[in-house]
Amino acid sequence: MLTIGTLSKKTGTKVQTIRYYEQIGLMPEPGRTEGGQRRYDNAQLDRLSFIRHSRQLGFSLDAIRELLDLSDHPNRPCDEADAIARRQLKQVEQRMDRLKALRTELKRMVHECSGGRTGDCKVLEVLRDHSECLTEHEEIGA
Amino acid sequence: MLTIGTLSKKTGTKVQTIRYYEQIGLMPEPGRTEGGQRRYDNAQLDRLSFIRHSRQLGFSLDAIRELLDLSDHPNRPCDEADAIARRQLKQVEQRMDRLKALRTELKRMVHECSGGRTGDCKVLEVLRDHSECLTEHEEIGA
DNA sequence: CTTGAACCTCTAGCAGCTAGAGGATGTATC
DNA sequence: GATACATCCTCTAGCTGCTAGAGGTTCAAG
Incomplete structure (x- = not known):
């Protein structure tokens, strides 16, 4: 029987976060002591580890909700889990591409700054005028 | 005299977002018509472009607040603007590193999935057991 | 039996918007 | 001048994924 604090330490998850996961139905409601404190078993520890690792x-x-659901039904074909992972991979690759463009632009900005007055600071100038950008970049909401 | 809708179209910013920027003091309070509608000038259009581009x-x-402030004082040395940009560059590089590790792991997961049942799906298995991971990855809150 | 760490619930906050309700305004057309 | 209708207004609440704090209770060790 594990307390929420123990679970917290074992998985590196804040206590509040565990309760939050329960609240949104990602973690099941655990048993309680007579006094009303949560007590977990190893299955629940595993589940939380799964969640954390996925995060x-x-x-x-x-996505984790879906993955957990699939994990709970070992006889279903695993295409879906595969698809979710592929989707995630694609997202990661897209984010990387975007970050690459940003890095290029930021490097150029920093590089060209000659250390004078803000009035002719290249950094600020570039921010003022998008047309100076050499690469495409659209990061917002990434 | 530009309406908020025009500003919105010209900068690709949602109307609500412009009002939000005003609310948090990033955009100045614009003039109003007698009826109370916002009217902008070109300086404000430039400012919004600056904000958007920075985003x-x-x-x-x-950070943008600081950059705008620096931009408003052309006689100050531009070290600060430079420092902000460098900080941002560093963050971008860190995020890229993390994403690289994630991509490796995700690729491996997806690669090893043989298309059977969820019971022996490699994707789910990896998520269940962190020790199977070949690379370090700590993405949460990135 | 007392202490004190760990637990409980509840509410509110973070970034950075976004959406919708419910109503007023501005402009083009007749 | 009337009407239509797009656009504007304010206000509130919601999104993701937590995190922090108030104010109070329970558990386990000594």
């Missing part, structure tokens, strides 16, 4: 790989809570 | 480059609203 580290960048999956959204919705 | 596209991934700067936080706080």
